[in-house]
Amino acid sequence: MLPRIGISVGDLAGIGPEIIYKTFLDQRLLKFCTPVVYGTATVLFDEFPVDPQAEPLTFRQVREAADIAPGKHNAVTCWDDDFHLTPGQPTQASGTAARQSLLAASRDLKAGLLDALVTAPISKENTQSDDFRYPGHTEFLTTFFEAPESLMLLATEDLRVATVTGHIPLKDVPGRLTQELLATKLRILINSLKQDFGIEKPRVAVLGLNPHAGENGLLGSEEADVVTPVLQQFQQDGHLAYGPFPADGYFGTRQFRQFDATLSLYHDQGLIPFKTIAFERGVNFTAGLPVIRTSPDHGTAYGIAGQYKADPTSFREALYMACDMVKQRKALAEIKPLIPGPAPRGGRYE
Ligand SMILES: NC(=O)c1ccc[n+]([C@@H]2O[C@H](COP(=O)([O-])OP(=O)(O)OC[C@H]3O[C@@H](n4cnc5c(N)ncnc54)[C@H](O)[C@@H]3O)[C@@H](O)[C@H]2O)c1
């Protein structure tokens, strides 16, 4: 069966509708997946310029995901479509629609009607409401899927950068950075590299927090107090985890090429180098969830919305990564039952 990929549309005043449209203009994608867009196709695409040379892109509009057709473009109705959009101008209606699309797709993913979710960009500010107070998809999905923790992981084929602390003010980073949090995030990263990326024995680098990784305590103590003890424990447990590396020289010399992933300690420490190197094709993946969720690595780009200038590459890569991971997790689930766990005490394998 083709993977059923739910797509939340993000803030409709941004470039979400355009990157979705441009991606699915290529009919060959229907050979890889069954796309299920959460929204009303007329509202989604009518206000945006389209390619005049291309065949019109049509979606089968259905009321419930149970009615989607495999190998077709599907759209699930999830809002009252009596509003109009002005590209580049977020409104309360576009924020509400973004929430409704994300909630409906997440519910269907939880119900097993979808195999993965790809989210188009929201405006964090414009998505807030009395019953939706999350700084991003990552935090919402972690709560919604009742995961104890998750990890923001940006990835391309050959570069993976995750971050220990996420959408929090920079001034709060040192206070949040505990051995327990670092160990939890490192564990999620190593498990995800094995489970989702198929790397049997991952090599992972952890960055320092302070300039020059603290210069032996002269410029800060988090490296000695937090990072080094966690790394020593992981190494004793047989993991290939190294650091703390001074972040500037690490990226400046492309040292990341020696590792399967880099764990940065705060959002911009990891995301600035990642986006400098790979903005066009980067994918944002939420590791540690029981479900698969990817996203392009860019935002709503209001400044170019409605101008047919948006590059759909990152969204398309997010779709490919979601499809690959569905296959990867299915394959693992089939192999795992063949590997027996420890025999029960006094018992034996059947
Ligand atoms: N996954 C997400 O939901 C997500 C990710 C990042 C930012 N955001 C949100 O998006 C909003 C705008 O954020 P921002 O301005 O920091 O970042 P942005 O990624 O929207 O824009 C940064 C720059 O990149 C350009 N750009 C972005 N995507 C592009 C594309 N596909 N093709 C061509 N150019 C592109 C923009 O025009 C802008 O110049 C904020 O509210 C932010 O929170 C959401």
Ligand SMILES: N[C@H](C(=O)O)[C@H](O)COP(=O)(O)O
């Ligand atoms: N931190 C992400 C980035 O800059 O690409 C982005 O804000 C999206 O975060 P969520 O996936 O949590 O919405």
